[in-house]
Amino acid sequence: MAAMEGVAMQDQSQQQQQQQLVPPQPVAVERLNQAVVQQLNLEAVKTRAISLFKAISRILEDFDAYARTNTTPKWQDILGQYSMVNLELFNIVDEIRKVSKAFVVHPKNVNAENATILPVMLSSKLLPEMEIDDNSKREQLLLGMQNLPIPSQIEKLKSRIDMIGAACESAEKVLADTRKAYCFGTRQGPQILPTLDKGQALKIQEQENLLRAAVNSGEGLRLPGDQRQMTPALPMHLVDLLPVGDGVHTFSDASGMYMKNTPPLSSNSIGNQGNLLQASGAQLIGRSAASPSAATSATSFDNTTASPVPYANSPRSGTNMMNTPSPQQQQQQQQQQQQQQQQQRQKMMQLPHQQQLLAQQQFRQSQMQGLGQLHGQHQMQFSQPMGHQQFQGRQMASGHVQHGIGQSQLGQGNQLNRHLSQFSGAANSALFNAAQGTSNSQMIPNMSATVSSQSLLPRMQFGLAGNNPQRSHASQMLSDQMFNMGASNPGSMIQQQQQQQQQHNTQGAFGNMQPNAQNLQSNMVALQNAQQNHPNFAQQRQQNQQ
Amino acid sequence: MECVVQGIIETQHVEALEILLQGICGVHRDRLRVHEICLKNNPNLGNVASEVRLLCDLEQPEPTWTVKHLGGAMRGAGAEQISVLVRSMVESKVSKNALRLFNALGYKLDHELLRVGFAFHFQRGAQITVTVSSVNKMLKLHATDEAVPVTPGIQLVEVTAPASSENYTEVASAVSSFCEYLAPLLHLSKPGVSTGVVPTAAAAAVSLMSDGGGTTL
Numbered sequence: 001m002a003a004m005e006g007v008a009m010q011d012q013s014q015q016q017q018q019q020q021l022v023p024p025q026p027v028a029v030e031r032l033n034q035a036v037v038q039q040l041n042l043e044a045v046k047t048r049a050i051s052l053f054k055a056i057s058r059i060l061e062d063f064d065a066y067a068r069t070n071t072t073p074k075w076q077d078i079l080g081q082y083s084m085v086n087l088e089l090f091n092i093v094d095e096i097r098k099v100s101k102a103f104v105v106h107p108k109n110v111n112a113e114n115a116t117i118l119p120v121m122l123s124s125k126l127l128p129e130m131e132i133d134d135n136s137k138r139e140q141l142l143l144g145m146q147n148l149p150i151p152s153q154i155e156k157l158k159s160r161i162d163m164i165g166a167a168c169e170s171a172e173k174v175l176a177d178t179r180k181a182y183c184f185g186t187r188q189g190p191q192i193l194p195t196l197d198k199g200q201a202l203k204i205q206e207q208e209n210l211l212r213a214a215v216n217s218g219e220g221l222r223l224p225g226d227q228r229q230m231t232p233a234l235p236m237h238l239v240d241l242l243p244v245g246d247g248v249h250t251f252s253d254a255s256g257m258y259m260k261n262t263p264p265l266s267s268n269s270i271g272n273q274g275n276l277l278q279a280s281g282a283q284l285i286g287r288s289a290a291s292p293s294a295a296t297s298a299t300s301f302d303n304t305t306a307s308p309v310p311y312a313n314s315p316r317s318g319t320n321m322m323n324t325p326s327p328q329q330q331q332q333q334q335q336q337q338q339q340q341q342q343q344q345r346q347k348m349m350q351l352p353h354q355q356q357l358l359a360q361q362q363f364r365q366s367q368m369q370g371l372g373q374l375h376g377q378h379q380m381q382f383s384q385p386m387g388h389q390q391f392q393g394r395q396m397a398s399g400h401v402q403h404g405i406g407q408s409q410l411g412q413g414n415q416l417n418r419h420l421s422q423f424s425g426a427a428n429s430a431l432f433n434a435a436q437g438t439s440n441s442q443m444i445p446n447m448s449a450t451v452s453s454q455s456l457l458p459r460m461q462f463g464l465a466g467n468n469p470q471r472s473h474a475s476q477m478l479s480d481q482m483f484n485m486g487a488s489n490p491g492s493m494i495q496q497q498q499q500q501q502q503q504h505n506t507q508g509a510f511g512n513m514q515p516n517a518q519n520l521q522s523n524m525v526a527l528q529n530a531q532q533n534h535p536n537f538a539q540q541r542q543q544n545q546q
Numbered sequence: 547m548e549c550v551v552q553g554i555i556e557t558q559h560v561e562a563l564e565i566l567l568q569g570i571c572g573v574h575r576d577r578l579r580v581h582e583i584c585l586k587n588n589p590n591l592g593n594v595a596s597e598v599r600l601l602c603d604l605e606q607p608e609p610t611w612t613v614k615h616l617g618g619a620m621r622g623a624g625a626e627q628i629s630v631l632v633r634s635m636v637e638s639k640v641s642k643n644a645l646r647l648f649n650a651l652g653y654k655l656d657h658e659l660l661r662v663g664f665a666f667h668f669q670r671g672a673q674i675t676v677t678v679s680s681v682n683k684m685l686k687l688h689a690t691d692e693a694v695p696v697t698p699g700i701q702l703v704e705v706t707a708p709a710s711s712e713n714y715t716e717v718a719s720a721v722s723s724f725c726e727y728l729a730p731l732l733h734l735s736k737p738g739v740s741t742g743v744v745p746t747a748a749a750a751a752v753s754l755m756s757d758g759g760g761t762t763l
Contacts, residue, residue, distance in 0.1 A: 074569035080753050182752045204743050207697040208554045214681055214696045215552070216737050218584055218657035221683045221696070228655075228687050235690040237581065237602050237609035241645050242688065 048092050055085050547710055548635040549672075549718045551725060553703045553734035553741055560663075560678060560701055562751035563731050567666050567676060570727050575664040578679055579604040581690050582661065583645065585653035598653060600644055604690070613640045619736075620714075629722045631736040632714050659683055660693040663701065671720025672707040679704075703732060 059081055066073045110118060126134060142153060213219035234242060555563055564575060581602040589595055601612040617634030619625070625632060663679025680701045682693035705725060709717035725734045730750035733741040744750075 069572075071572035074565065077565060077569045077754060080755075201742065204556075204700070205740065207700045208740050208742065211554060211681060211697045211700055211702055212552065212738065212740060214659065214683065215702055218659075221657035221659055223657075223685075223687060233691075234688055235581070235604075237604060237642070238645075238688050241642060 045092060045095060052085065052089055052092065055081075059085065547632065547714060548706050548708050549630040549632050549714060549721050550704065550706045550737060551630045551721060551734040552705075552737045553725075553728075553732045554700050554743065555678070555703055555732045556743060556747065557680070557699050557701055559731060559747050559751040562754040563678060563703070563728070564664065565754045566728065566731060567678075570724075571666045571668040571670075571676070573666055573668050575666055577605050578661060578663045578665045578677055580661045580679075581658065583658045584656045585648050586656040587651070587653045596653075597656070598648060600640075600648070609642070611640045611642050611644050613638055613644055628715070628718045629725075629736075630718045631738075632709065632718060635708070655687075658688070659696075660690050661702075662693075670724055672709070672713075672717040674705060674707045674721060674724060677704045677706075678702070703728075703734065705734060 059078070062078075063073070125131075141157070148156075210220060214221055568575065581604055583600040583602070585598050585600065587596045587598075597616070599614045599616070601614060603610045603612070614635065614637045617636075619631050619633040620628075660682040661677070661679040662682060663677060665675060665677040665679075667673070667675050678701055680695050681697070682695050684690060684693045686692065705721055707717045707721050728734065730744070731747050732744055735741045
């Protein structure tokens, strides 16, 4: 191969030399046959040879680099490049071979270099090994035909050759098709670089601009405001960080409160008020750190120890009492709340179980509240076993608030506020001040108690036979004279208690807490506690401590 | 500070590019799945809008967060002669509370995107990182599981290398010489300068992907 290549090169150079030498002399020069010249295609061959040379040297450089840097070469890649080089070389040599018949080795000078090799190159006798090879191959070929007459031998051989030729041609065809499919170089000439047509190039340009703009400056990635609804199913890495609500953007002041939270609580605190209220309720409930009553744990809602003190010092209760919202405000709040219920629902799925309980309770409360509000301020329009009239009665004054099934509690919340506001100012402020100090967790356990205490207000006696120790508070509250609670249907009370608990929180809180999520949270609890922390605080305490 | 160049490549050639990069870099690729949240502060809070990016690496078993601030690019005659973009960049690992913190500080979500692809980290004159990724956008806020590519047929190639004010010229030259290795497949340029695709990309990709047809001579 190398020899042939050398010969080809020599041929070319000799050709060129001859042609160069010829012009000055007017003597008839020996020119190659035009056909041969064309077939030879000197220029093209030269170009290809040079490019091949470059490719090989590049590969060698790469190998060198590999050796220097001690990295493992990528063999597949190298094999690929080798195959390219191989192919190209074969093409060039093939081209030359076609015309090499026209040339003969013609060493001009015999010098020390050539002397030894010339006889071998010029001899036509095969080398001994080659001769043996040749003979054995010939025998193989003519295996069955030695005895036949020569012409038939020739015939057979010819047919064999034809068959082989046909097979080769079909193989060549397949190869050519594959080459075309993969844009390999054809055997004629150097590879033509594929150019993109204009339309394609434009499209790509357009796409490229889109992509670059998106990456560098966020063009095309900004969701319009109305589409910025948080997906209910947040990806795992965001689930703990974002509330299900409208606002990554709004970050409540409750963040301060968060920091006291233990991690298990979901970040419900961020978000709109409604959400916040409910969410924070869950969080508050779950909070165990920083709470003076360290006994409360994340699951404390259900397990709250019957702490006798109804957290009179809770700021929540105080604020609740102070800030009875106007009916209109309350209504709006509850409407908001309802809108967020959807999200709450979805969010609940993500909460841990304990918090789910809480959240569910809150959710129900909020639902109730919203319904209650929507149906009209302080109008308990839900059909309730207790009877509608009772509800209305309740609304009128601090009086007979019938605790309807859950729903009534919505109204209760409102009424409670009123009740609370009717308390003496001194008592209110006292409660308020007292409430400032306590932590939420303390207040939370009393939620159920406060709820039940609300029901007490309307003079219903709570048959607080509930499983919940918190409810036992309510039973104590029942006898609170200040509230002038009459005995109500104990059975219904039991029913209502659960719902009361749930609903109670949100309603009052919403009423009072508009601006500040913290307040909302506190109010929520405070509301519940407020009932307990009614001016008859001492009394309640006693009762609770029983 | 960092030196950065960007380029694009058609998605069909990404595998070939990976083979090429594997051969050049000598390391194995790392998978890349990063949720990038770009936060902008409220203009009322300051004279200049400030932008900060939170990157959440979702490929780790525990998502890790990084906060990154990209500053302005170097300007001037010297900068124009350098073929890479040199800009200030500050990066730090943070806890997952970063998002909440920035929200509390008043930063609002401006846009977010999800990069999915692979990256190579290696040392060649400088600590170079090459990322080849499909840039995806989310149709719903934070819905990374439902992200769709911004340009399905084209992926982004980014070559970055951290630098300091003392050595940025060396880093820049290291990055640009590395980029020449990728010449058969793609052209890289400063972010914002469009390059188009390279006409030899198809052929180069084919040769890289092929097993090689060996013809014996």
